[in-house]
Amino acid sequence: MSSALERRFLHFLSGIPGAESLDELLSGEQYKGERRADFLLFDRRVIIEVKSLEVDTASKVEVEMATHRDRDDFPLFYGEVELSKVLAHLPDGKEINDRIFLRTTRSVEAAARSAEDQIENTARLLSLPDSVGVLVLLNQEIDIFTPDVVAHRLAMLLRRKNDDGSVRSPIAFSWLIFESHFLEHSPAIKTLPLLNLKSAKAKAFPWFDELLTYLQVAWANFSGHPIFLQSATSPVNLQARSSSAPENPRPGAKIKRQEMWELRYRENPYLRPLDDQEVLRRGKAAVDELTPRFLKGGPSTSPEQWEELMIPWSDFLCEARHRGLDLRSLRDA
Secondary structure (H helix, E strand, O other): OOOOOHHHHHHHHHHOOOOOOHHOOOOHHOOOOOOOOOOEEOOOOEEEEEEOOOOHHHHHHHHHOOOOOOOOOOOOOOOOOOOOHOOOOOHHHHHHHHHHHHHHHHHHHHHHHHHHHHHHHHHHOOOOOOOEEEEEEOOOOOOOHEEEEEEEHHHHOOOOOOOOEEEEOOOEEEEEEEEEEEEEEEEEEEEEOOOEEOOOHHOOHHHHHHHHHHHHHHHHHHHOOOOOOOOOOHHHHHHHHOOOOOOOOOOOOOOHHHHHHHHHHHHOOOOOOOOOOHHHHHHHHHHHHHHHHHHOOOOOOOOOHHHHHHHHHHHHHHHHOOOOOOHHHHHOO
């Protein structure tokens, strides 16, 4: 079952002037069983294959990490912490990260290799050796497939070479479209990431850049989203956020006290300029103030005093999550 995003995008392509559906064009009996791409565009100069990432592979991260949690050097955190910050504490963190990356992105590789076959076979069937091959890769809702992860795995595949040094992939351009993540330009303006990747074969098709810009603007208009064209040396620099991540509460909305403290700290992260050791010392001081009050016979504490003591501890935990600090280091702070 194709995603709603894929159905919308195929409908968008069908509306491009002169677009030809390859399922219709190659519907004859002589083409039965032949793999083909989705559309031909711009007088058959462009062969487009659309793929959608549908399988959430996040469970593979947990399977790998479960084998390391009982290690003596495995760090201790409170709340959710980015995987890279967890692995930074382990001497073999890079090797673990590489295994996770390859295992979780196999579906990206599978989609690209399938598209290669379809584009290549379409060019053969219709005698279009000079047409440009374009893969459009869609992600509607899979959080783990962030723009930087997908772009990195796809770039690895597009760089593959034949024994004679020529580029192996028939894909010259890849257009990555995400509804799973967004870019926040300001509190009021959010856009969806559109990434363009080029293989070495793209040099043979300098004319396609203008057509791709046309397609991006047309898609933005079709989908009702504003478009901001910008360049980035790496997709990591885009700082895309998951579309399923909880947003800040609306002004006046009722929230829990802990959520209020965390929101207030995010707005004023006053511990950020300090080094890790000083942040840990602040955390140890906060927990030392709190510990006696949890013990039988400890100091009597009013609700107002509890809040005054809990806020520094909450602020420390927020900063520790941001930095990926190992809470076991509190013992030595």
